[in-house]
Amino acid sequence: MTMTLEGAAKPPRSNTAFASILAALPRIIFAVYMALFFLYLFLPLVVMGLATFNASKFPTVTPWLGTTLDWFAALWADQAMWKALRLSIFIGLGVIAISLPIGTAAALFLNSLQDRSRSFFYALMVSPLLTPGVAIGIATLVLWRQAGVGGGTLLIVLAQASFITAYVMLMVAARLQRFDRTLEDAAIGLGASRLMVFRRILLPYLKPSLLAATFIAFLQSFENYNTTLFVRGTETPLTVYIATKVRTGLTPAVNALGLVLIALTVIAAVAFELSRRSSQRTAKP
């Protein structure tokens, strides 16, 4: 890499060992960086996972009080956890029911607009993503209090949907941007109605992005804490349940829950990726 002509012609012999170390230095630094990066990324998870199998009442790996699977049984028997899980799933489905159609509509709306009004609406639509989650929760809470509706499942769904819709919109809009509008003309020219063009041409084209958006919307809802915290009323979805456990008595059963969730999401992600690849293979654009 060095450009010095004299240096290249006559390398100082005595310094070769030192020079080779010096040359390897960036590699060494980089290797250390990579190791630290992944250590940082996985150490907490590994510790959390291992703690599940420790007989200690408080989740930790030090000291190791004996290996056990009891905490999975404790998790299985935890009725409050099941209730929280059911609620989270219900909320996730509710968010999908609102965000998927509206987010798709928003993407279609944006796609049909002209330049100037488009950037205005675009800014308005992505603004919930740049708003702190607590502010979204609070704004929803105070609005609905005026209508006499207090915190609870309905408000959780509405508050979450208000920003998750933006994710759906972005995902659908990204695919829509690559859509060839002459396909619509072609279908119309062959006698199709507007509705048929939508159902037979546009919707099948958007299908992959709609599936991905459904997945992401559910995950975002399922994971949400900040917004939910303010609009939950007396309801306890899963994230809130886990957070309150820290105060009411943390046991490795929560770690077991974490392990199960990781396993489930990894399986879902792999399945999703595989189905995406296979559908890509059968229908290359």
Added chain:
Amino acid sequence: MTRSVELIDIEMTFGITRAVEKLSVTVESGEFFSILGPSGCGKTTILRLIAGFMQPTAGRILIGGRDMVGIGANQRPTSMIFQSLALFPLMPVWENIAFGLEVRGVPKAARRRRAEELLDLIALPGYADRMVHELSGGQKQRVAIARALAVEPQVLLLDEPLSALDLKLRQHMRSELRSLQKRTGVTFIYITHDQSEALAMSDRVAVMSAGILQQVATPRELYANPRTAFVARFVGETNAFSGKVERIADGLAVVETEHGTFLGRGAAGLKAGDAATVYVRPEAISLGTGAGGNGLDALAEQLEFEGATAMLHARTEGGQPVMAALPHHRLTDAPPAGARVRLSFEPAQALVLAHA
């Protein structure tokens, strides 16, 4: 012959730009009709107006004698082949072909049968279940044609469908399109910027420039008797010498130019004193003093061999370039670069058009 498509005083403006100036054209039933012009001349706009994707600013469109006002693109007896073909990528070939039948509520079995018949027609039997991306360019082309024919249109609209193909395939598809049109008897309206394509396939050609209809004629007529300077220059190669009409005698105009005095067929309405241009095709110019009396001196510059002929590029004393197509048997005595040459052409082969 019956009238298939009539455009009556059509105009189209987008905001302040005028895409199509007031024009009227009648396309006969079963005709292969081309609209030829450089890109941006308004030809695609006309096609989209006929298809119903746009409404004209003024004027009427009749198809099969029926006024098309208020009739949407999906209810017109037309069918279009797009420049990009616009095949539906997520449907197999047969569903593409049968899409027009599907939206008309034809049962699936009948749709499939019809699609297979059409696949036979376009010489792609057995391709029904292929996906679009598995086809070659020429095969896609044919599927697009089959899809457009499946709805049994009165008029097929083709928007430069061959432009994406390579030269060999394009020439092959030309003759295929032409024979398909003759077999089916469907009226074809074909848009192209490629004059050789238009001349080779069409019964009649309309030439457009800057939204203005220049001339509608058979390919032969268009080549032999261009009505405007634009047509003369756009259709085929030509030499142009501008000057002033001295007088008109026996239908021949005598034109004074700075390269000499030339005789040529005067267009109707041409009179003495008009500023005019003499147009001569390169193949009408021969080396040496031929019969007829139009002669000019030039300096040979280079010779381009083109197969059947060779194009001699020369320059007059006034600096004007002149092209002459030399037939094969004259190549042996072709002048070397820098040689003085005498060129000549018959008055019957020269056309004189007054300046607009």
Added chain:
Amino acid sequence: MHSLVKRFGPGLGSLILLGVAVWLVGMVLAPNLMMLDFSLRPNLTPAQIGGPDDHYTLVNFSALFADPVHRAIFFKTIWASALVMLTTLVVTYPMAFWLAKVATHRAVAWVTVALIIPFWINEVLRTLAWYILLAFNGPLNVVLVGLGILDTPMRWFGDAGVLAGMVYAYILFMLFPVYNSISTLDSAQIEAARNLGASTIQIHRRIVIPHAKAGIATGCVFTFMLAAGSYVAPALLGAPGSRWFTEVIYNWFFEGGNWNRGAAYALVLLTLCMVVVMATLRIFKVNLADVAK
């Protein structure tokens, strides 16, 4: 609007419009305007509402800056969020560059999966993992003392814990935008710069970073916003001395019982984030459309 109806027909077109209106008006604009209205009113008992005290006032905002504790927490939240943002950028930049320009396709696929796995679980569990790791009698202290690096266990909870937990939580929000923008850089530019004699640092400073500025801006905007609005990490990994502005807001709502003041504080937080977004976009000369991808 006209083009919408023209493209989708009157039925579907109006459904689309209706959906967009319900979202933008009912779920985005109305709640925020109501929050603004709320923040400008004093906290009244039901009996006082409509009475002489029910008028617009800035008292909820002035209270924030009059209270030294709240003021200090507010400003601390700003600079600590900025610190989280910068740390995340420094930590992820080499990885982003490596993924975009050095790693093979296979390596990128594997590393991406490895990076994403921790993020399939929610922020609360992720923070909980750190809570377990950093506990006073937890594994980190045991290992560090055992190795002789520390004499006595450290109290990690507090500023250090919050920083570690937050950077961890938001790494991907920085990594992916930066990675995406670097990967659009033509590698030949790097080679050309090197060929012209540029050092590694010069290459990054003059070629890679300017090219990746949209991605860097995006990552910074998101990381700052998420950090400033974070609640879990300070609640779990913090100490009394490292309180976060969101915790103050929460207390106004659910312990102090003054929603008007809470709304005002939340609005200040929202405004802060918007200002940071706008300023960052202006500084990096980036357009909003490049941010949300």
